[in-house]
Amino acid sequence: MSELGQVLQRAREEKGISLDDIQRITKIQRRYLEAIERGHFHVLPGHFYARAFIKSYAEAVGLDPNHIMSHFQSDLPSQPPTEQVERLRRRRVASANNPLQGARWVTKTLLVLFIALIIGVIYIAVVNSNGEMTAPSVPGGTVNPGAEITTPGQAGGGVTPAPDQTPPPTGTPTTPDPGITPPETTPETPQSAITFESQQGSIYNYSVQGGDKVTVHLKVKSDRSWFGVSEGKGKKYVAEGELKAGATEEKTIELGKTAYVRLGNPTVLEMTVNGVAVDMTKLKFKPSNINFKIKETVTQ
Numbered sequence: 001m002s003e004l005g006q007v008l009q010r011a012r013e014e015k016g017i018s019l020d021d022i023q024r025i026t027k028i029q030r031r032y033l034e035a036i037e038r039g040h041f042h043v044l045p046g047h048f049y050a051r052a053f054i055k056s057y058a059e060a061v062g063l064d065p066n067h068i069m070s071h072f073q074s075d076l077p078s079q080p081p082t083e084q085v086e087r088l089r090r091r092r093v094a095s096a097n098n099p100l101q102g103a104r105w106v107t108k109t110l111l112v113l114f115i116a117l118i119i120g121v122i123y124i125a126v127v128n129s130n131g132e133m134t135a136p137s138v139p140g141g142t143v144n145p146g147a148e149i150t151t152p153g154q155a156g157g158g159v160t161p162a163p164d165q166t167p168p169p170t171g172t173p174t175t176p177d178p179g180i181t182p183p184e185t186t187p188e189t190p191q192s193a194i195t196f197e198s199q200q201g202s203i204y205n206y207s208v209q210g211g212d213k214v215t216v217h218l219k220v221k222s223d224r225s226w227f228g229v230s231e232g233k234g235k236k237y238v239a240e241g242e243l244k245a246g247a248t249e250e251k252t253i254e255l256g257k258t259a260y261v262r263l264g265n266p267t268v269l270e271m272t273v274n275g276v277a278v279d280m281t282k283l284k285f286k287p288s289n290i291n292f293k294i295k296e297t298v299t300q
Helices: 003-015 019-026 030-038 047-060 065-071 081-096 100-132
Strands: 147-149 159-161 193-200 203-209 215-220 224-230 239-244 250-254 258-263 269-273 288-294
Touching: 003 030, 003 047, 003 065, 019 030, 019 047, 030 047, 047 065, 215 224, 215 239, 239 250, 258 269
Parallel strands: 203 288
Antiparallel strands: 193 203, 215 250, 215 269, 224 239, 224 258, 258 288
């Protein structure tokens, strides 16, 4: 058994996850998972799939796949030369069978340039039309108040004074009573809300409205479950451990504008984010990975 296989198997057993659970989470056949734990990488279907399977296994048991791949580089199967030559041959054949690829690229470029040319012509036409609609200048540079501008085609020409107009009387301006204090308005506190956005496999994405940080509260109802909380996938856990019924049954973690929560057995837990309960019945995977992100509000 290789050291890499021992690390993965020990992490799986510490989380209380069986190989069948790993198979259900990663969609990798059990015989390949057993081969990884035993270090029999030659059983895996090729160099590319071997590395992909190891990454998926590491992520399923709560380990950092990038750290595993870099730390155990010597244990990983190397790419055979024949596989590299075969990939290059396939790429060359695909390029030779697709001579129209360059022509399509040129066609797309010409289409973009044609659209840009049309937009430029429309912009110039609009600017010129706005310039023709501006008022003509008056000889002498200034116009007296109350004067009327006439064009050369009008009788009399020049500038004629307008009749005197008496401005309407204005009322006495009212001043506010200094003894009356306007009522103070208090800003409304934004209400917290959680909205389910999307799901990709065992990863669930939620948006959080209200507040400027994410506060996660975990409580175990029965049995036990492993948990890990960080500010994003692949980042160092701010808090991790195991919640057991009757012992460490609650945990509260405060983070920034994002949170990444990984739960080994979400069905035995209760979770609230910024005081709002999360529907745990939607988390079908063991483990489940949940992303929370503060949704920025646009101020008018």
